[in-house]
Structure formats: structure tokens, C-alpha cells
Amino acid sequence: MQRGFFIAGQWRFFDDAERFDIAEPATGKPVGTTLLAAETHIDQAVEAAVAAAPVMAEMAASERAAILERTAALMIEREYDMAVLLTREQGKPVADNIKEIRFGAEVLRYYAGEAVRLGGSLRPASAPDIRNLVTRHPVGVCAAIVPWNYPVDLYCWKVGPAIAAGCPLVVKSPHETPFAIGMFVDCLHEAGLPAGAIADLPGLGPVAGAALSRHPKIRMISATASIAAGQDIMRNAAGNLKKVSLELGGHAPFIVMPDADIEAAARAAHRRGFSNMGQICITVNRILVAREVHRDFADCLGALAEATELGNGLEDGVAYGPVLNPSVIRRVEAHKKDALDKGATLLAGGFAPKDGAFGHGHFYRPTVIDNAPLDSMPMSEETYGPLVGIAPFDGVEDMLAMANGLEYGLAAYLYGGDLGRLWAIAEKLEFGAIGVNVNDTSELQAPFGGWKMSGMGRELGPEGLDAFLETKHLKMRLPAAF
Numbered sequence: 001m002q003r004g005f006f007i008a009g010q011w012r013f014f015d016d017a018e019r020f021d022i023a024e025p026a027t028g029k030p031v032g033t034t035l036l037a038a039e040t041h042i043d044q045a046v047e048a049a050v051a052a053a054p055v056m057a058e059m060a061a062s063e064r065a066a067i068l069e070r071t072a073a074l075m076i077e078r079e080y081d082m083a084v085l086l087t088r089e090q091g092k093p094v095a096d097n098i099k100e101i102r103f104g105a106e107v108l109r110y111y112a113g114e115a116v117r118l119g120g121s122l123r124p125a126s127a128p129d130i131r132n133l134v135t136r137h138p139v140g141v142c143a144a145i146v147p148w149n150y151p152v153d154l155y156c157w158k159v160g161p162a163i164a165a166g167c168p169l170v171v172k173s174p175h176e177t178p179f180a181i182g183m184f185v186d187c188l189h190e191a192g193l194p195a196g197a198i199a200d201l202p203g204l205g206p207v208a209g210a211a212l213s214r215h216p217k218i219r220m221i222s223a224t225a226s227i228a229a230g231q232d233i234m235r236n237a238a239g240n241l242k243k244v245s246l247e248l249g250g251h252a253p254f255i256v257m258p259d260a261d262i263e264a265a266a267r268a269a270h271r272r273g274f275s276n277m278g279q280i281c282i283t284v285n286r287i288l289v290a291r292e293v294h295r296d297f298a299d300c301l302g303a304l305a306e307a308t309e310l311g312n313g314l315e316d317g318v319a320y321g322p323v324l325n326p327s328v329i330r331r332v333e334a335h336k337k338d339a340l341d342k343g344a345t346l347l348a349g350g351f352a353p354k355d356g357a358f359g360h361g362h363f364y365r366p367t368v369i370d371n372a373p374l375d376s377m378p379m380s381e382e383t384y385g386p387l388v389g390i391a392p393f394d395g396v397e398d399m400l401a402m403a404n405g406l407e408y409g410l411a412a413y414l415y416g417g418d419l420g421r422l423w424a425i426a427e428k429l430e431f432g433a434i435g436v437n438v439n440d441t442s443e444l445q446a447p448f449g450g451w452k453m454s455g456m457g458r459e460l461g462p463e464g465l466d467a468f469l470e471t472k473h474l475k476m477r478l479p480a481a482f
Helices: 039-058 061-077 079-090 094-115 151-165 178-189 205-214 227-240 262-278 290-306 324-339 356-360 396-403 419-426 462-468
Strands: 005-006 009-011 018-023 032-038 121-123 130-138 142-145 167-174 198-199 221-223 243-245 252-256 284-290 346-349 367-368 387-393 411-415 435-438 469-477
Touching: 005 039, 005 178, 009 243, 009 469, 032 178, 032 205, 032 396, 039 198, 039 205, 061 079, 061 094, 061 151, 061 178, 079 094, 079 151, 094 151, 130 252, 130 262, 130 367, 142 151, 142 205, 142 356, 151 167, 151 178, 151 221, 167 205, 178 198, 205 221, 205 227, 221 227, 221 462, 227 243, 252 262, 252 396, 262 284, 262 290, 262 411, 262 419, 284 290, 284 396, 290 346, 290 367, 290 387, 324 346, 324 367, 324 387, 387 396, 411 419
Parallel strands: 142 167, 142 221, 167 198, 221 243, 252 284, 252 411, 284 387, 367 387, 411 435
Antiparallel strands: 005 009, 005 198, 018 032, 121 130, 130 469, 346 367
16 A cells, blocks of 8 residues: 655655555555655645635635535545554554544534634724624635544544634644545545645654645634644744644543542543544643542552553454554653562553564553653653653642643543532633543534643634634725715
């Protein structure tokens, strides 16, 4: 299987492009090869997008909406094949990938509806003969950087509002997982998106991502990336003062109050901590537990982690698969070692199984570290792998200092019995989204994004359109009627 670049409405292959080989995380078997974009390829894609910009801007909102609806329908028709391909390149179980693709389709349908609701407003004026009209317009050629953990879904988060707003989009897709995205791009093309309105080029962040973020003809860039990558994007984007929307790293606290249902909270933490092997920006990283229930919770979570069955995500019934590549395992090992060296206790996991079929893939047992010091790596840095750390707290003030003490501010989770008290605590948490007795903070009609170093701007909801639009104020004086 070979992946090229989608530019100006067609797949193109370049002899001068570097190549990257992709293998199944579960077996090591080859999946295929993708080209890696250089700056010259990015330039060609941007020029095609510049030509498509007036076509997109002048297209009726209903026509843009119809393209999104047709794309969503094509995704659902092909969801199984797309999910299997995504499992082969990324590792997540097929059932999880089907959920990802279905949610991506829902995102497109949502922004199809938002496209036809875009409008302006008539504002109050300083004099009776003055009228103030405020209208919204596409910002122009936009760029996007999509990660490998949920590539189809997060692609939809960016392309949906871009098309709804009337903006062409040049995407640096993840070189680690480009094949299912290729199927999605085909859906967009078959749905009638004008040539040049979408370009897709797998590539490396320091090369293709940097070229996009500093390109003078790109007016806005949306990226899901690490904090360090986001800082580079901002520096590069300063050259032409691009609009920037960044969803960056997370380090979500999972807070367990004394009156929480311990078993329910442990099950929720287990799923959110080890789904996709912890390779999620809103995964549970550090678990803060009231000292009164610390032991019970830790024992329950440790037992759940020990009982977790791993397997090849292509097999029926498998809920937990491999990590993406050996670098994830090395990072988890480093975080585990740092915590244990500083006095923590290993409750579950902590090793890469090598017996049988596991020896051919990138598997790592779900790992629970108890009494993890706050200065240890699992409690202070994003692990982005199957490891969670637990620390007890004494009282709400102690807990809030622990929860808010890091530079991250993407998501947090809060479990307890007294909803009024939980609401009051949630008001004090410095995060863009907080799950109260629920272990997922993403919701199609609500904004998603971070505080502090976890980013700026929002995706999803009507707020997801804002980055792709500019406002215009039209002030006019009415002539005398008589």
C-alpha cells in the first residue's frame, strides 16, 4: 500500500519525496509506505488552495452543507474497512475505531447544520440615521495539523468547520497513520468538494508542519499537538500574524472524593486511563484520592488493571491493544522508573509482555503506580501511554493545590456523591473541561480546548467555527426618506 499527496483534486506521487514505512503495532507486519512532504510540496498545495478560496467563499452555504452531509454518508458506508485499516496502522481495536469514525461523521453533520445558520447581526447605533451591520466571512486559506491517536475523528473536527465557513484547508496528516485518512479524503472528493479545497500531505512536524505555520499565504492554522510543537507553531505563525487555534498537551487529574462510589470511580478511571493505551490528550494521568478511601480505591483499580486482557485489535472482542511504537514504551518505562526511584509502589503492570504473539508487537501492561510523589514524572509530565499514578490528599484545599499545580489545563475528572459540592469544586478547577461523575469531557455541541499551556481557541460546538471566520463591520448613514 502506497500513500502519496492529495493536491488540487488528485493523488500525486513525487520521486523526490522521502518515504516512511508503516508496520502493524500488534504484529510488526508491514502495512505500507507513505511519502513525506517537504516545503516544495506544501507550496504546491497552498497555491491550489489559494485558487480554490474564491470558489469556496462564493459557494452557497447549502451546497457546502450538502458536501459535508454526503461525506458523512460515505464514511458510514465504508466505516468497517476504514476501521480495520486504522487498526492495522495505529493499533486501536476495530470497535473503538468504528466509534471514532461514527463520531467524525456526526461532527461533519453538525457543521453542515451550522453552515446554513451562519449569519450576521444588526447592532445598535449612535444616531437614528446610522445602521451597523456585522457580518462573518471565511478567513481564507487555512492549515491543519492532525495527530495519530484519533486521526479520522480529529481530522473531522478541523475540516468540518473549515468547509462550513467556506475555507480551503491544507492538512499535514500524521505520517504514522496516513492510510485511513486517505480513505476519508476520497470521501470528501467524491462528495463534490472543489479541487484545491482540501490538500492532504503526511509529513514531519519540523518540516511540513513548520512550512505550513510560517507560510505567508495561509491565514489561519489549527493544530492538535504537544506544548513544544504548539510553541513552535506560534513562533512561525507570527510572520504574517496568522490566527492560531491550538489543542495541546494534557495531564488530566482524576479526583475521587470521600463519598464517591469507589467501584464505579475505579472502573471509570480504568477505562479513561487505558483506553487506546493512554494515548489520548484527555486520558487520566494522575489520580488524586481522598485519604479516607485511598486504599480501597487503589486496590480496586490495581485489580482492574491486572485483569485487563490485551490483544490484537483486529480480533473480535479485544478492547485493549498495543501502543503505537517502541518510543511509547520507552517513555512509560522512564516514568515508571522515576516514580519507583522516588518511593512509589507498583500496584499493577509495569512491563512489556513478550510471550506468544505479544513478542511481535508493541504491547505494555496497564500500569498503576501508588503513592506517586508529586514531583515524579507520572504526576508532572504527560506520559501518553498506559500508566497512571495515584496520590492521596487531605481536604479540598490540598486537592485543589495538587490539581491546579501544573502548567496543563485541558481536562479534569471529579467523582463524588454530593453534586452541589462537586459543582462548587469544579468552579475552582483550572481546566477547559471537567467531567463530573463522567469520564469523557468531549461533547459535540460543547467547546473543547485547554487553559494555560494546554492551548488556545476551541473546537466543536458553534465555537469551533470562530477560528475560521473574520468579522466585518459595515457602518452606513441612511439618506433622508423624504
